[in-house]
Amino acid sequence: MKSPRKAGEISPDPPPYHVLHKLPPGDSPYVRAKHVQLVQKDPEAAIVLFWKAINAGDRVDSALKDMAIVMKQQDRAEEAIEAIMSFRDRCSKQAQESLDNVLIDLYKKCGRMEEQIELLKRKLRMIYQGEAFNGKLTKTARSHGRKFQVTIKQETSRILGNLGWAYMQQGNHAAAEVVYHKAQIIDPDANKACNLCLCLMKQARYAEAQSVLDEVLQGKLSGSDEEKSKKRAGELLQELKQCQPVVLLSNNSLSSNIEDAFLEGLDQLVKHWTPLRSRRLPIFEEISPFRDQLAC
Structure with missing residues (x-):
């Protein structure tokens, strides 16, 4: 509760308009676009103004990124992809x-899994190369207006988590399983554990799935x-209770080959990950030749 202002006490000046509305200062095309986006809340008009800012060379880095995000929110994701590829x-x-x-x-969002996977691998190679x-x-990241620090270790685990989910969408559960296991070794959390549990369930490996899920249910992981x-853990538990163990026939030699190749590259990542080592990590260098198989 605020204490009452004393007689004669001068009230503090209100914050500047741009600070109050979290806008950049000035009156440039980019600033006008942000005003329309955040204050007037007119996304379509904001997109037009972001285009003008890009064409005028005004804060192009921010204008292109912000425009793509607004386009995605307006279900114009394909246009946003074209814009980034054209102007980056x-x-x-x-x-x-x-x-x-x-x-x-x-x-x-567009279901373009192949391109998503290739870009995720490229980001992992950037980590390996120290770029x-x-x-x-x-790096400093921002979420819901809050700034926080992200480490290379956390970023690597996050990218692996996204890569695992992309493989899951392709139905490539063998590759996804390996990726999730390695991501959990680097920086474990409840969300990736739930995804790994689902991945194992898709392969009818219910006992292993239960073991992974137990870590979430028992609160052993970050975010549990x-x-x-x-x-989500409760929903997965209910699904597991309805599952019956089945005997799987190992008649798909390709799946084993994929897993072995994938594991070789990921094992290098984990083997070389220690806090005191260089940030140059040997990630996925052994996996690249198997790209066509992994995409099946």
Whole structure:
């Protein structure tokens, strides 16, 4: 509860308009686009103004990224992909990683799994080459207006989690399983554990799935206490109770070959991951030759 203002006390000046509405200062095309987006809440008009900002060369890095995000929200994801591919060469080197992150979400929304997988692998190669985070070990990220630090280790696990989900969408459960296992070794959390559980269930390996899910139900993993994780774990548990063990015939030699090839590359990642080592990580270098098989 605020204490009453004393007589004669001067009230503090209100924050500037752009600060109050979280807008950049000035009156440029990009600033006008942000005003229409955030204050007037007119996404279609904002997209037009973001185009003008890009064509005028005004804060192109931010204008292209913001326009693509608004397009995605307006179910214009395919247009957003075309815009990024057409204009990203006008953006700075520092902006490329953020644009890749937006592209990954756009590919996912459009169901373009092959392109999403290739881009995720490219991001992993950037980590291996020391190019991620513009050469730094951490980066500042923002979520719902809150800033926080993300480490290379966390980013690698996040990318692997996304890669596992992309393989799941393709029905490539053998590849997805390996990816999720390695992601959990690097930076375990409840969300990836639930995905791994689902992956094992798809392969009718219910006992292993139960073992993975138990770690979430027992609160052993980061995020286990979040309401979303609890709800999903409960749903998976109910599905597991309805499943009956079945005997699987190992008559698909290709699946074994895929898993072995995939495992070889991912094992290098885990083997070389220690806090004191260089950020140059040997990631997926052994997997690239098997791209066509892994996409099946």
